[in-house]
Amino acid sequence: MSGAPADRIFFGGDVVTVDRDDRVVDAVAVAGGRIAAVGRRDDVMALRGPGTAVTDLGGRALLPGFVDAHGHLALTAQKLASANLSPPPIGRVTCIGDLQREMREQIERRDLAPGEWVIGMGYDDTDVEERRHPDRDDLDAVSREHPVVALHVSAHLLAANSRALEVAGISGVTPDPEGGRIRRRDNGDATGVLEETAMNAVFARLPQPSGQEAEEQALAAMEYYASFGATTAQEAALFSPSFMQACLRLSDAGEMPLDVVAYPLYTLARGMLAADSGRGHGRRFRLGGMKLLTDGSIQGYTAYLSRPYHAAAAGREPSYAGFPTFGSQEKLNAAVADGYANGWQVLAHANGDAAIGMVIEAARAADESHPGVDRRTTIIHAQTIREEQLDEVRELGLYVSFFPGHVYYGGDRHREVFLGPERAARINPMRSALDRGIPVTLHHDSPVTPPDILTAVWSAVNRVTSGGRELGPEQRMTPREAVRAVTIDAARQLFEEERKGSIEVGKLADLVLLAANPLTADPMRIREIVVEETVKEGETVYVP
Incomplete structure (x- = not known):
């Protein structure tokens, strides 16, 4: 040499x-x-x-820096600045009283004046003693002087107090929006729980951070990601212009510690992407395409399934199987075709198999009208994708990004509550996809779970629930496959495999130094491996 x-x-x-x-x-x-x-x-x-x-x-071991195949950097930044309402092991909320305590402490910690918003994130109605969502009365008990909002762990539902509902203009006579639902009491009044697009009225009234605050929050989130070995982060539902502008300013100033690839929500994509044909002018920030939400969350009972949920949701008929966020197949077809026509990569969130079927049909229709292009259209989560649907995915050349955290953090409740034993054993069918030659990546969906990529690898390799039970062991990945799914294969999903994702001459020196080699370590101890240094383009961006 x-x-x-x-x-x-x-x-x-x-x-x-x-x-x-x-x-x-x-x-x-x-x-x-x-x-x-x-x-x-x-x-x-x-x-x-x-x-x-x-x-x-x-x-010790040196690996390529981890590449985030799907996460929400902006929402992670928001969670770091909000009350942590997560249950153990991520947080300390085990009942609604704990949730109220965390929200009151947030008011004191941030010295919030009357009228300022109080925001908490990460509660799980199926993992608190009461086994229900907090309602407006529970949050009124936190404060009537502040608008108070608690975002569900899935980020597909929220609970709001009376003041927040009033500010958002939601009352008993407000109709449900397309793709959403306002939960109501017997007398028609809103309970305070809003599903899917019904949340938008609240989101539209949330205060935007100043330019400096947005930069500080973005940097804090990137540093958090780097502590888990990530050198490329993703913002997979970009809706905040302030976050995008903060990233561009930091990138132009040479102050971003990581690369960030952002995908605006489809409703905003035309304005953001058409105004920036270069996909983002920042050295470490770019717009990668557009994001579609086609259903919700299984743990929120808003994912769109082909068969009813195992245990019926409160207030729902036994036949209830969720709902799509697009009002018709034709509307989804038009959205995907719009992305293809404009040359935008399409990421489509779909948890339920009925929603997955809609995505497959829309991709097939768009491919017929706009053939012959390497698009790398990706189904995000694909949690309940069926075997015959995987055959269609292979035929169309689609990518699939699985969230193995569903197995660890929610697997027991998927088996006992949401899906039942048979369907739960097949959530995230990684082995079925890999055996068909389908491109597979893994993600953590932060802030739904922390951006801990090694825990995602561990979960994919072992498929063990938080209760210590195996869930679908026949769908396990090997450590080698799982590591590739968070490095080179994730880079390929982002169209970046020529410059990152592996340690090869000429590629970016994006590296993570680990205390042990996950390929040779005891598979059950992979998540215990310590990240000792994260290196971005030769510069250290994290050490413990």
Whole structure:
């Protein structure tokens, strides 16, 4: 090897390249933010110069920086600034009283004046003692002077107090919007729980952060992601112009620690993408395409299934199977065709198999009218996709991004409450997809769960619930497959495989240093592996 001296050389451990041959080598050299050499220690050390930093891995492992295949960086930033209403192990809310305490502490912690919004995120109605959503009365008990909002763990429902409903203009006579529902009492009054598009009236009234606040929140979220080894983050439902502008300012100033790829919601995509044909002008920020929401959340009873839920939702008929957020197949077909016609990559959220069927039909129709392009259309979650639907996905060349956290965090309730044993065992059928040659990625869906990619890998490899029970072990991935799904395969989903996702000469020096190699560690201990350093283009962006 020859060339300019390296800026840094790593040696003395497993360098997991994730290249075409899945090589594990002795050493890697970094120069000018890119990989300069990969291979045997003696060969790579030929690039050592007087100014080269040398890092002895000491038996640890170096992997490509993790690539976020689906998450919500802006909403994660919001959650970090909000009351944490999550149940254990993420938070400490086990009952509605705990939720109220967290919201009251948020008022005190942020010294909120009367009239200012109080926001909490992450509650799970199926994981509190009362087994119900908080209602307007519960949140009125937190405060009547403030608009108070609690966002469900799925981010597909929220609960609002009376003041927030009043500010949003929601009353007993407000009609349900298309693709949404205002839950009501027997007398017709709103309970305070809003489903899907019904939340938009509240979202429209939430205060926007100042430019400086938006930058600070974005940086905090990126630093949080970096602590889990991520070097590329995703904002997969961009709706906040202030967040986008904050990222662009930080990128232009050279202050963004990570790459960020954002996908505006379809209703906003034309304005954002058409106004920026370059997909974002920032060095580390770009717009990747558009995001469609075709149904909701299984744990929120708003995912669109072909068969009824296992245990009927409160206030619903036994035959209830959820609903689509698009009012008709024709409307969804038009949205996907619009994306194809404009050359926008399409990410389509679909949890229920009925919604997945709608996405497949829309992709087929759009492909017939706009054929012959590498689009990498991705079904996000695909939680209950059926075997015959996977055949159609393969035929159409679609990608699938699975959320293995459903197995760990919610698997027991999927089996006992939402889907029943048979359907629950097949949630996130990774093995069925891989065996068909379908491109598969893994994600964490932050802030639904923390942006902990190693826990996503662990869950995909072991398929064990938080209660310690196996759930669909026949759908497990191997550690090698799971690591590829959060590195090179995730980069490929984002059209970035030529510049990141593996440790190969010429690619960006995006790296994560781990205390152990997840390919050789005890599979049940993968999530315990410590991230010891995250490197973005040769620069350290995280150390514990």
